[in-house]
Amino acid sequence: MSRWLIVPFLLCAAASVHALEYEAKLSIKDHKFDPAELSVPANTKIKLLVQNLDATPEEFESSDLNREKVVTGNNTITVMLGPLDAGKYHFFGDFHQETAQGDLVVK
C-alpha cells in the first residue's frame, strides 16, 4: 500500500522534467518597458525577469496575468507565469502608469 504513495511524487518529477521553462526578459528604463511588446510561447512555463534600470522603485502589475511585484531601483525580480493560453496580456508599472505600459503576446 505504502509503496503507492511514491506514485504522485514520480508523476510530479516527470511533470517537472517535461515542463521546460522559457526565460523572457523585460527592462524598465525612464519608466517605460523595453520591449513594450514581449513575445513568449504558449503552453509553456515562463520565467520573466524584470530588470529595473531606473533608480526609482516600480511595481510590475497585471490583472490579466494576476501578478503584482515591486522591483526596487537598479534591481531585477523574477515573475513566474503560465503555462498561458495564446493571447495578449496587458501589464503596467503601477507607479508610473502614464508611461509604463506593455503587453505580453503569447503565441
Add this chain to the structure above:
Amino acid sequence: MLGTGILVFREVLEAALIVSIVFAATRGVAHRGRWVGLGIVAGVIGAIVVAFFADAIAQAVSGIGQELFNATVLLAAVVMIAWHAIWMSSHGRELATQMKAVGSDVSSGSRPLSALLIVVAIAVLREGSEIVLFLYGQAASGAGPLAIAGGIALGVACGVAVGFLLYFGLLGIPMRYFFSATNWLMLLLAAGLASQAAGFLIQADVLPAFGNRVWDSSFILTNTSLLGKTLHTLIGYDAQPAGMQLLFYVVTAVAIAIGMKVWGGSKPAQRRAPHAHA
C-alpha cells in the same frame, strides 16, 4: 500633485475600507478608537520599515521573499478576522442587548480586540509600504516637497472620506442585525484576503494555479476600476481568478461560517425574546 494624489488614494482606499469594517464591527466597545488608532500607527511604522527593507525582502528566499511576506501577513489577517468573527457570533447578541440596556459603550471584556488591531496594522502596512516606495521614487525623481505633501493630503483625505462613507452607511443597519451583518462582512473580507494570499503563493510558484483564470469578467468590471478595487477589498472580487484562489476563498468562507455556527450557535430562546424594541 494630482498624479501622486491618485496613487495615494488608491492605496489608502483599500486600507480605509478594511479599517471602516473593523471600526463598525467594534461598535459600542469602550476605547475602540485607541485600539484602531494604535493599529494604524503600528501599520504606518511597519510600512516605512518594510519599504526600507524592500530590497532585502525581495531578494530573500531565492527571490520569492516578497510573495511569501505578502501571503504570510494576509493569512495572519485572515486568522485574526476568523477568530474575531467566531467570537462575535457567540457574544454579539448579548453585546447588542447590553448596549441597548446601558445605552452606552461596554467594556471590551475578554474580546479579542488585539486581533483586530493586527488586522488594521496589516492593512495599513501593506498599502502603506507601496505608498512609501512610490513617494520615495517621486522624491528621487525631483518632485517638490510641496507637490508630494499635497498629493499625500489629497489621497489620504479622499481615501478616508470613502472609509467614513462606508462606516456611516453600515451604522444605518438596524441594531438587531448589526453585528451579524458586520460579522458576514468580516467573513467575506477574510475570504477575499485568503484568495489574495493564494495569488501570491501561485506567483511564487509555491502552489499550483489550478487554472490561471477560471473566468474573465473584466468586460463587466476590471480589477483596476474604482468599483473593482473596492469590491476586491470588501468581498475579494477578482475579474480573472485562478482556481487555487477560488479554493482558498471558499474554504476560508466555509470554515469561518462553520466556526460561527458551531461555537456561536443560534440561540433560539433569546431570539424569541419579546419586546426587543429600543
